[in-house]
Amino acid sequence: MPDEVSVASLRDVATTLRMHAVRMLHRAKASHLGSCLSMADLITCLYWKALRINPEHPDDPERDRFILSKGHAAAMVYAALAERGFFPVASLDTYNQFGSSLTGHINSDVPGVEFSSGSLGHGLPIGCGLALAAKRAGRTYRTFVLVSDGELDEGSNWEAILFAPQHHLDNLVLIVDYNKIQSFGRVSEVLELEPLAEKFRSFRWNVIEVDGHSFSEIASALAVLPAAPGKPTVIVAHTVKGKGVSFMEDKLLWHYKSPSDEQLQLALSELEASR
């Protein structure tokens, strides 16, 4: 893993990943582009800064575990894994195509993917199990789980949020992609999560709030683990749905719509210009 990756190069990687996702979802006429773009910078920091993983040894027992619980944003993780060398970048063209393991919701048959998800509220309990196993068996890997904000409506998450501090899972990091828009409207209108950071604190978590598009803030939140000995850490990452493409930003529509040919070109040129 690269030890020191500059903010400029992280930004460049994130742009590449965003361009992959836009192309993949355009080609597949698939949904959830807004969800992919909102977490692009988080995924970049995870795969290029934080995770101790090696594409040459994807099954190394001591590799860090990353669980994407918001499985509908699979395209962004596939793009990251391909760019990190887990499989050829050309395979991204098969996303959502007949016969491909790159299914719309994330699939652990894909090299580097730890866990298949798609139904919400499954990832954090899995992460608790992985983190507990490391504690019980004295192993060194860390476990990272990325959830959406809408996903926090699921009761299973709150069972796990109660559990992790009880068992002192300081080797567990939960990241909330807090873009404030869920499937059918704004989080504040559907089921308000606020005060979210306060909720986690009252559940005995170590809470770090970051701008989910600031590489320095994300990287510094992920830099030292365990961040608080004896406590699990949650990174509440304030993000913008559709981030990086002006006409997709903060729009519910882009949870569903796939870009037209013209919108594809516009999006790609905006992203290219941002490099």
Added chain:
Amino acid sequence: MRTAFIETLCEVAAANPRVFLVCGDLGYSVLEKFADLYPDRYLNAGVAEQNMTGIAAGLAMAGYTVFTYSIANFPVMRCFEQIRNDVCYHNASVKVVAVGGGLAYGSQGYTHHGVEDLAVMSALPNLVVAAPADPVEARAITRLFAATPGPGYLRLGKAGEPVLHKADTLIELGKAIQLDNGTALTIISTGGMLGTVLSAASELRTHGLSSRILSMPFLVPLDHRAILDAASQTGGILTVEEHGPGGLGTAVAELLAIHRCCVPFFPVRLPRSPIKISGSQEELRGMHGLSVAGIVSSALEIARQSHSGAALG
């Protein structure tokens, strides 16, 4: 059966450091021995079955063979999607153990009746579905589950069921166990109905009918050979289960239909409608024909059909 289960799990955990037990805050006076012996491989996840099952899948992905334990429907239905997605889809080594299957908690009401579990669990991929008849079967399946990777479901009764098999009975994955070898008909039972079936078989002998008795501890994989042999070698088939539609009777009927076995057949089982009255396990079984008298009556009907069919043939 639950005593046989936990004693066996304690034994196998001594030799197999991967065995891990997770409960959903139930198991008082049952699980303490395991917790004392293996504190590092025991977890009470709290009253939170979805998280319990997800944690079990996570532990399994890290290399453990995990048993989840709770009563009746709680470890099955409350977390069914976790079993489907986290456990079965990933082929994770998680064995779901439900104590008090069937009507064991009879008087507690329908919430505590585990009477659809075999149907829903039989539909899942990669999952071995087992309902032992007695402590001998329960021990053997616990050992098998601890030694075999992949998902499993173990439906136990409660405590104090009689031992029906000899201790050295051979119990193999996906194999029926034959107890009597009569010819008038075959009675196939799964789970805790075997004792009642054996009593019914004794009574049938007084009517001049000899039965083949098959205990079917595995719903999945089902012993097709034993069922097809019973269809061709005996006068008809009666299935007996403490469960509603979708279990053993359904599976046997489908197999017979696929193989064009036109033989007298009847499933003795519970109705689809919830039981809304109180009663002991014995009483609630009895009112739905799951009694010696009920089984004898259904068996006599099978024999009558078989006889008239033979006469017609």
